Amino acid sequence: MLLWVAAALLGGVGALARFHLDAFVELPSAGEFPLGTLAVNVLGAFCLGLLTGLSLASDTMLLDGTALLGSFTTFSTVMLETERLGEEGERRLGILNLAVSFAGGLVAAVAGWILGSVL
Amino acid sequence: MRRRRRAQLQLAIFAGGAVGALARAGLARAFPWPGHGWPWVTFAVNLVGTLLLGYFVTRLQERLPPSTFRRPMLGTGFCGALTTFSTLQIELIKLARHGEVALAAVYLLATVAAGLVGMYLASVLTRRGPR
Numbered sequence: 001m002l003l004w005v006a007a008a009l010l011g012g013v014g015a016l017a018r019f020h021l022d023a024f025v026e027l028p029s030a031g032e033f034p035l036g037t038l039a040v041n042v043l044g045a046f047c048l049g050l051l052t053g054l055s056l057a058s059d060t061m062l063l064d065g066t067a068l069l070g071s072f073t074t075f076s077t078v079m080l081e082t083e084r085l086g087e088e089g090e091r092r093l094g095i096l097n098l099a100v101s102f103a104g105g106l107v108a109a110v111a112g113w114i115l116g117s118v119l
Numbered sequence: 120m121r122r123r124r125r126a127q128l129q130l131a132i133f134a135g136g137a138v139g140a141l142a143r144a145g146l147a148r149a150f151p152w153p154g155h156g157w158p159w160v161t162f163a164v165n166l167v168g169t170l171l172l173g174y175f176v177t178r179l180q181e182r183l184p185p186s187t188f189r190r191p192m193l194g195t196g197f198c199g200a201l202t203t204f205s206t207l208q209i210e211l212i213k214l215a216r217h218g219e220v221a222l223a224a225v226y227l228l229a230t231v232a233a234g235l236v237g238m239y240l241a242s243v244l245t246r247r248g249p250r
Contacts, residue, residue: 004141011140012133015200019132019191041204048205049212066147071140071200075165075207076172079234083173083242098231101204109208 003059007067014071033093034081037074042104044073049109053116124187131188135196139168143201155217158210161203162230168202169234173241181246 021043022036048069051061078101085094146160175193179186207230214223 004145007144008137008141011144011200012137012196014140015136015196016129016133018136018199019129019195044205045208048209052209062144062148066144066206067140069205070143070203071136073204073206074199075202075204075230075234076169076198076238077195077202078204079169079231079238080172080176083235083238087242102208102227102231105204105208106211109205109212113209113212 003062006063010063010068011071014068018072018074032085032088032090034077034085034097037077037081038097038101038104041073041078041101042108044069045105046108046112048073049112049114050116051112052109053113054119055116127188128191131192132196135192135194135198136200137196139197139200139202143203152210154213155219157222157226158207161206161210162226162233165202165207165230166233166237168198170237170241171201172198173238174245177242177245 018040021040024036025039026034026036048065051065051069056064078097082094082097085091085097143160143164146164150160152158152160172194175190175198179190179194207227211223211227214220214226
């Protein structure tokens, strides 16, 4: 029971942290490219890679990985921002967003995993 | 007054995020992914969360009078937390390490394709639907 209360709380914290980092990155750039979500997702992928590399206990992983970082990073917003770029005639920016998000996320997750394995 | 609104906004995101994360974590525990084969839970939550976000954002921003807390709670909070990007990346790496590189590629492409088509359809259908 306590585990799930903690998971919910950490999920809330993850969403709130995403909101703040997104706003922090978006504010000065204010361009069409969704840099805020990209920053959140790449950072979150690195951190989850790190946790995975550390081979933590299953409950710790559920709380820090699944609840906190899973909630911090987001897939639906990437889809929303990419689809809206397409609707606004910025299809190339949308494709660029997908490519940079997934390539960046993958590289970050691998880098975090390697770092976590040697720590 | 502004500080109070800001506090309410953060509470809305926190509450939505808590529920979204709890749903995803519960499913992940109920149907654990063994590290190989199709990651059904992540695939499903990402698709469902994307459809819901398309519906919420289109309806709340284009169809209904502006509301301060519904979009942050349902969109940023709930859908943002129900779907996940980092877990998807880890699953791709685990699949590749397990020798299932082709499955990883198909999983990634299917997730993105379903997400984009889902977002498009949810938006278009919501615009056509009743106010």
